[in-house]
Amino acid sequence: MSVTQVINPSTEETVAEVKRASAADAHLAIERSQQAFKSWRQMAPGKRAELLRAFGAKVREANEELARLEVKNSGHTIANARWEANNVADVITYYAGAVERMTGSQIPVPGGVDITFLEPVGVVGVIVPWNFPMPIAGWGFAPALAAGATVVLKPAEVTPLTALRIAELALEAGIPENVFQVVTGSGSVVGEALVEDPLVRKIVFTGSTEVGIGIQQKAAKRIKRVTLELGGKSANIVFADSDITKAAASAPYSVFDNAGQDCCARSRILVEESAYDEFMAKFEVAVTNLRVEDPSLDSSEMGPLITGAHRRSVESYVDESLVLFRGSIPDGRGFWYPPTVIGGVDSSHILFREEVFGPVVTVSTFKDETEAIEMANDSEYGLSGSIWTSNLGKGLRVARGVESGNLSVNSHSSVRYWTPFGGYKMSGLGRELGPDAPNAFCEVKNVFINTDI
Numbered sequence: 001m002s003v004t005q006v007i008n009p010s011t012e013e014t015v016a017e018v019k020r021a022s023a024a025d026a027h028l029a030i031e032r033s034q035q036a037f038k039s040w041r042q043m044a045p046g047k048r049a050e051l052l053r054a055f056g057a058k059v060r061e062a063n064e065e066l067a068r069l070e071v072k073n074s075g076h077t078i079a080n081a082r083w084e085a086n087n088v089a090d091v092i093t094y095y096a097g098a099v100e101r102m103t104g105s106q107i108p109v110p111g112g113v114d115i116t117f118l119e120p121v122g123v124v125g126v127i128v129p130w131n132f133p134m135p136i137a138g139w140g141f142a143p144a145l146a147a148g149a150t151v152v153l154k155p156a157e158v159t160p161l162t163a164l165r166i167a168e169l170a171l172e173a174g175i176p177e178n179v180f181q182v183v184t185g186s187g188s189v190v191g192e193a194l195v196e197d198p199l200v201r202k203i204v205f206t207g208s209t210e211v212g213i214g215i216q217q218k219a220a221k222r223i224k225r226v227t228l229e230l231g232g233k234s235a236n237i238v239f240a241d242s243d244i245t246k247a248a249a250s251a252p253y254s255v256f257d258n259a260g261q262d263c264c265a266r267s268r269i270l271v272e273e274s275a276y277d278e279f280m281a282k283f284e285v286a287v288t289n290l291r292v293e294d295p296s297l298d299s300s301e302m303g304p305l306i307t308g309a310h311r312r313s314v315e316s317y318v319d320e321s322l323v324l325f326r327g328s329i330p331d332g333r334g335f336w337y338p339p340t341v342i343g344g345v346d347s348s349h350i351l352f353r354e355e356v357f358g359p360v361v362t363v364s365t366f367k368d369e370t371e372a373i374e375m376a377n378d379s380e381y382g383l384s385g386s387i388w389t390s391n392l393g394k395g396l397r398v399a400r401g402v403e404s405g406n407l408s409v410n411s412h413s414s415v416r417y418w419t420p421f422g423g424y425k426m427s428g429l430g431r432e433l434g435p436d437a438p439n440a441f442c443e444v445k446n447v448f449i450n451t452d453i
C-alpha cells in the first residue's frame with residue numbers, strides 16, 4: 001500500500017503513516033456515497049438534525065484530543081487548535097438547526113399551483129488545504145450534510161489526521177455509513193477523481209488560486225457546481241485617528257497567526273503617513289514580544305511552517321536588505337521562520353503582490369482615505385482586511401470601498417460562522433458559512449400543477 005509519512009513540523013518526527021488512496025479507491029467511495037445519498041436525503045429532517053447534533057456533541061467532547069492531534073500534525077498552537085476543533089463542533093451544531101428550517105415555497109400563479117422544492121445536489125466533494133484542516137473541512141461538510149447531500153472529503157496530503165478522526169466521530173454519533181467519508185491522498189489523484197467523476201455534483205475547494213482555476217475549468221466540462229475559497233493578499237489599513245496602541249498590538253495576530261499560513265492574513269499593512277513612526281515603534285515591540293515557541297505549550301502564540309519545502313518557498317520571497325525587524329524563533333529542529341517585517345516596497349514589488357503564505361508582512365504609507373482604498377484594491381485578490389479608525393463613518397466608507405469579501409473595523413477577526421465568508425476577484429467564488437450555506441448544496445425545483453384541467 002502506498003503511504004504518506006505525516007511529519008510533525010515542530011520536531012520533524014514522523015507521527016503517522018496514512019494511506020495514499022488510488023483513483024479506484026476514490027471512485028469506490030464516490031459510488032458508496034451515491035448509494036448512501038438515496039436514504040440520507042429521504043431521512044426526516046428531525047432525525048437528520050438529531051444525528052448532526054449528536055455528531056457536533058461528539059466533536060465537542062473530543063476537543064482536547066483533536067487539538068493535540070492538530071498540534072502534532074500541523075504545528076498549530078494548542079490555543080488555536082482548541083479553537084479550531086471547537087469551531088467544527090459549532091458549525092455542525094449550527095447547521096443541525098438549519099435542517100428543520102429548510103423549506104421550499106408556494107408561489108401564486110394563474111391557472112394552477114406553483115411549488116418550489118429545495119433538493120440536495122447529491123454527492124459533494126470537499127477538498128481541503130493544509131493550513132486549517134479542521135475548520136475548513138467543517139465549513140464544507142456540515143452545511144452539505146444538513147442539506148441532505150453526502151460528502152467525500154479529501155484532506156491535504158500532509159494534514160489528514162484530524163479529518164480521519166472526525167469521520168470516526170461521525171460514525172460513533174450514528175451518522176449512517178458512507179454519508180460522510182474521508183479519502184486521503186494526493187490532489188492529482190484523489191482530488192482530480194472527485195473533480196472528474198460525474199457522480200460528484202458539487203466541489204467545494206479551498207486552496208491556492210492556481211489549483212482553483214484548474215478545478216473550475218475541469219468542472220465546467222460537466223457544469224459541475226463549484227465553491228472556491230482561494231488565496232488572499234489582504235490589507236490592514238491604519239488611520240492616524242485610530243487607537244494606534246490597539247492597532248499595533250493587534251497587527252501581529254492579523255498576519256502572523258498560524259505562522260502567516262492564513263488566507264485571511266493581512267500581509268500588507270498600510271499606515272497613514274502621520275502615524276507611521278508611532279505605529280512602527282509599537283508594532284516592533286509587539287512583534288518582538290510574540291511568543292514563537294513549541295506549539296504544544298499553552299503560552300505559544302506562533303508555531304512553525306508546515307514543511308521544509310514551504311519554508312524554502314517563504315525564504316525565497318524575502319530580500320534581507322528590506323527587512324526592518326524580526327521576531328525570534330526557537331533553536332533546534334522544526335520548520336521555523338521568524339515573524340518578518342518588510343519596508344521600502346512599492347506596489348509593483350513581488351512581496352506587495354504575491355501571497356507568501358508565511359510570517360512576512362510589508363508596511364507602506366498612504367496620504368489620505370482615497371489613496372488607502374486605491375492601495376488596498378491594488379491586488380488581484382480580495383478576501384479580507386481590517387480598517388483601524390476612531391471615525392466609524394470613515395470605517396464603513398472604507399469598508400464599502402475595499403473590494404473584499406470580509407472586512408473588520410477595529411478588529412483583526414475574519415470568521416464568525418453565523419456570517420457569510422468568501423472572496424472577491426481571484427480570492428474565490430461563492431460563499432461559505434452564514435445562514436444560507438446549506439442552500440448552496442441544493443437545486444431549486446419548480447413544479448406547476450394545472451388546476452383548470
Ligand code: NAD
Pocket residue numbers: 127128129130131132136154155156157185186187188190191192195206207208209211212214215228229230231232262263355357383423427428
Ligand atoms: P493547494 O491548492 O496546493 O491544495 C489544496 C487542496 O487541493 C489539497 O487537498 C490538495 O491535495 C488539493 N489539490 C491539489 N491539486 C489538485 C488538483 N489538481 N485537483 C484537485 N485537488 C487538488 O493549496 P494548499 O497549499 O494546501 O493551501 C494553501 C492555499 O490555500 C493558499 O493559497 C491559501 O490562501 C488558500 N486558502 C484559502 C482559504 C479561503 O477560505 N479562501 C482558506 C485557507 C487556505
